[in-house]
Amino acid sequence: MTIQQAYQAAIDAGTLTEDPAQLAVLPELERVRAALAQPVKSGLFRKAPPPIPGLYMWGGVGRGKSMLMDLLYDHVDAPKQRRHFHAFMQWVHAEMTQARKRGVDDAIAPVAAKLADDVRFLAFDEMQITDITDAMLVGRLFEALFKAGVTVVTTSNRPPDDLYKDGLNRQLFVPFIGLLKDHMVIHELASDTDYRQDRLAGAQSYFTPIDAAARMAIDDIWERLSGGKSETLTLHVKGREVTLPLFHNGVARAKFYDLCGKYLGAADYLALADAVRVLILDEIPTLSRNNFNEAKRFVTLIDTLYEAKVRLICSAAAKPEMLYVEGEGTFEFERTASRLREMQSDGWGQS
Incomplete structure (x- = not known):
């Protein structure tokens, strides 16, 4: 079932109301779903899967971003994981602590490797960066994930250029914004309805x-x-x-x-x-x-x-x-x- 078909089925069932802004992003969601449905070669000499551009959906509170991401997540047939961004960063910090206890110098490397081994699709809800430590970590982590062929879809209340706005040492964070734009389609969900x-x-x-x-x-x-x-x-x-x-x-x-x-x-x-x-x-x-x-x-x-x-x-x-x-x-x-x-x-x- 395509994302468009799933969306229409929800409308027919009375659980959703058709929204033009939501309809406009459905092709992007279907693009991600269809690409992830393609089989990945296995074997000793397999290469990392070709990168599938992800999606960064942003817009005001209550516009349906999380609902649309859930719709995509439910229909992706690939190893996947869905996390609230705050909870995800807590998990990253916990994994890095364990890596340091094992004597690993670069604690972010095993975290990225573990994610890349476990999933092809990562869905994040409400990406926002408010902590200087997270700001420094997230760029290296995402760079490793993108390099490994992991596809990321995230929601946010603000556009990429406003992430960590006015934050301490923000100039060190700016390259991450460029990384997002290189590997994800940026789409504003500009609905008038909350x-x-x-x-x-x-x-x-x-x-x-x-x-x-x-x-x-x-x-x-x-x-x-x-x-x-x-x-x-x-x-x-x-x-x-x-x-x-x-x-x-x-x-x-x-x-x-x-x-x-x-x-x-x-x-x-x-x-x-x-x-x-x-x-x-x-x-x-x-x-x-x-x-x-x-x-x-x-x-x-x-x-x-x-x-x-x-x-x-x-x-x-x-x-x-x-x-x-x-x-x-x-x-x-x-x-x-x-x-x-x-x-x-x-x-x-x-x-």
């Missing part, structure tokens, strides 16, 4: 009290946004770990104490806001002098999500204005309550 917002349009986003009805409603929202798929995403920030227990395609779900009951701060929440576009936060308790530190972290978290325009869906023990009614910090919490109210408005977070 399908992620559409799935949330008119939907309640703040549930109180925390009861069975609230849990059921939020479970339903999570199922609609994640499609029943998820992984654990751990962000590494200055030696600390920020763990999102459930994550899929830019949507994360965590409990209040996962994010506010641990020693996290502004830098951790900034990394979180950079990695997700929708956060489902379960079981926000009432706040007071008895959990003052958790309350302060919650205020910082909400400020960060607000500034980054991350959509928040949550369950809480009380309405925003009644979450923090006694103890030091009640006056400062009025702004947080106001922001929680604003973030409930339909269409909030669109940009």
Whole structure:
């Protein structure tokens, strides 16, 4: 089945709505699928497979990039792997650590070799480079993968030229952008429709009290946004770990104490806001002098999500204005309550 046929079948089944911008990229997806379907010669003297240009799909949040990549991934008949880019880089760092323990001088070489041996097709969701270490590693890694004939398809919210924009020593990263352009077709998915917002349009986003009805409603929202798929995403920030227990395609779900009951701060929440576009936060308790530190972290978290325009869906023990009614910090919490109210408005977070 071609990608065009699979897309049409989803439309006929009512699971997709035809979108001109999505239709425009289908030939590129089919090009990749058809090329990867060709058999690869095996044997002692086999050569690396001829390079198949990959695809870099970029565009605004909720335009269907991840859905289209999933469509391609499901129909590629070749050794393959799909990763969120953050999770992939975590795996790379872990593999390099193991290589160094074995005494390997160039720790990136065995990582690239392992990938090249295992897969012909790599699919990455939400490529973004925010860390200087990743910026230095990713160029050498991708160069080795392309040389080995691995085809890469990735999604991103920004064009290649904006990757690691204003980053430390960015001039050292610029050759990687040229590498992407040499080995991948760059395609902007310029749809006018934000399908992620559409799935949330008119939907309640703040549930109180925390009861069975609230849990059921939020479970339903999570199922609609994640499609029943998820992984654990751990962000590494200055030696600390920020763990999102459930994550899929830019949507994360965590409990209040996962994010506010641990020693996290502004830098951790900034990394979180950079990695997700929708956060489902379960079981926000009432706040007071008895959990003052958790309350302060919650205020910082909400400020960060607000500034980054991350959509928040949550369950809480009380309405925003009644979450923090006694103890030091009640006056400062009025702004947080106001922001929680604003973030409930339909269409909030669109940009």
